[in-house]
Amino acid sequence: KRRLIMSEDEYVDGVLKGDRMVLSRAITLIESNSSKHFVKAQRVLQRLLPHTGKALRIGITGVPGAGKSTIIEAFGNMLCDRGHRVAVLSVDPTSSVTRGSILGDKTRMGTLSRRQEAYIRPSPAGGTLGGVARKSRETMLMCEAAGYDVILIETVGVGQSETTVRSMVDFFMLVVLTGAGDDLQGIKKGIMELADAIVINKADGDNLLKAKVARGEYERMIEYIRPATEGWQTHAYTCSAYTKDGIPELWEVIRAFREVTEKSGVFQKRRRGQLLEWMHSMIDEHLHSLFFEDPVITGRMPEVREAVLQGVISPTQAVKELVNMFDVDRAAR
Ligand code: GDP
Incomplete structure (x- = not known):
């Protein structure tokens, strides 16, 4: 039709x-x-x-198996029940290899994907992280214009993708597994520094006690790291995507975050900063690809590289010469 x-x-x-x-x-x-x-x-x-711009943007990261999609399913269903409209996106720069099967797969969020109030979109396939990021940002804006008021953006902890998602969301949560001491060691401090909440999932059954212990351990670790958001104290929380314990509380945490940061202006300040950061990173990428795809540059590159290796010219001099050869008008045509 x-x-x-x-x-x-x-x-x-x-x-x-x-x-x-x-x-x-x-x-x-x-x-x-x-x-x-x-x-x-x-x-x-x-x-x-x-x-656009009226939705609350929430990022979720964690190693595969931590329970991201199960949490999103529980959390998303709860929000829909409360009258929200939820869009679930994912940023997965590896999806050219995995074909997006790790993230944003609707079969992983069975009940949520069947709801009218929810919209699930897997990561755009392939390309550089920068390309995937642009597409995901613009997808997020489209979803906002379509009336979704909560945007959940999922990513696995690979390389730079957490930093990228952090730069597109208001609130960022790290989902971790219970107990295991080695798990604590495995989590990079850098990732903890991005998080507004650390969520210890699978706090149910035999795992409950271990989860509570892990919470204490994370709380102690948090004391030594810089908070991700000015004026907001990151904490560790336990939840179970199975029993739904702690899921409504998670939403309360996020709502409190919004209230506090909107009042202080940090919320709006971060959004403005993110827009400019986005623009600057696109300038970088655009100029980078114009430069490296310019036939004059690619033609001269082997020779210049050799000259640097032979010690005939310094890298600084090489850059100067290449940039002098670069005609941005020609390249952009
Ligand atoms: P993801 O890779 O981070 O998205 O993890 P999944 O959501 O696919 O979950 C990985 C595994 O953990 C699955 O077998 C889930 O059924 C299980 N799981 C997820 N949440 C919970 C939970 O709250 N409690 C328990 N016991 N298992 C869970």
Whole structure:
């Protein structure tokens, strides 16, 4: 029934009406690597921009098996029951290999994915982390324009992806496993420094006591790290995605976070900072690819590299010469 090619107006109207089919197609447009789609997607996004920004953006990270998707399922269902509309996105720069099977797989969130109030979208496949990040950010904006008021962004702890997700969300939580002392050692301090909450999942059955012990251990570790958000004290919490114990409390923590940070202005300040950071990282990537894809540069590169290796010119001099050869107008054409 739906036409193969939709107009800009049809995209904008459909997304604003919350039409999931149109939203999915708009996101596909965002994810496309064709330059024609890029232009259209950006026009659509431009018009939707005034309708974005009202959602609460929550990032969730943790090693595979920590229970991220089970928590998202429990948490998401609870929010939908309370009248929220929840979009679940994922950032997985490895998905070109795994085909997005690790994150955002709807079968992992069976009941949530069947709800009208929820929208689940797996990570865009492949590309650099920067490319995936742009697409995910723009997807998030599309979902906001479509009326989703809670955005959950999931990522596995691989490389830089936690930092990337941290830079797109208001609140960031780290899901960890219970007890195991070696697990505590395995978690990098750097990741703990990004977290507004540390969530010890699987606090049920035989695991309950171990989870409580782990909570104490994390609380002690937190004392030694810099808080992720100014004016907010990160704590460790236990929960069970199975029994739902601690899941409503998690939402209370996030609501308190919003209240405190909005009052202090840290919330708004972070959003503004994130926008500029996004712009700057796109400038970096754009110039980087223009430079390294420029035929004049790629043509001269082997020779210059050799000269550096032979000690004929210094790396600094090499950069100077290459940049002098670089014509940005030519490259951008
Ligand atoms: P993810 O890789 O971080 O998304 O982890 P999953 O959500 O797929 O969970 C990994 C495994 O832990 C699955 O077998 C889940 O059934 C199990 N699991 C998740 N949450 C809980 C929980 O609260 N309690 C218990 N006992 N098991 C859980």
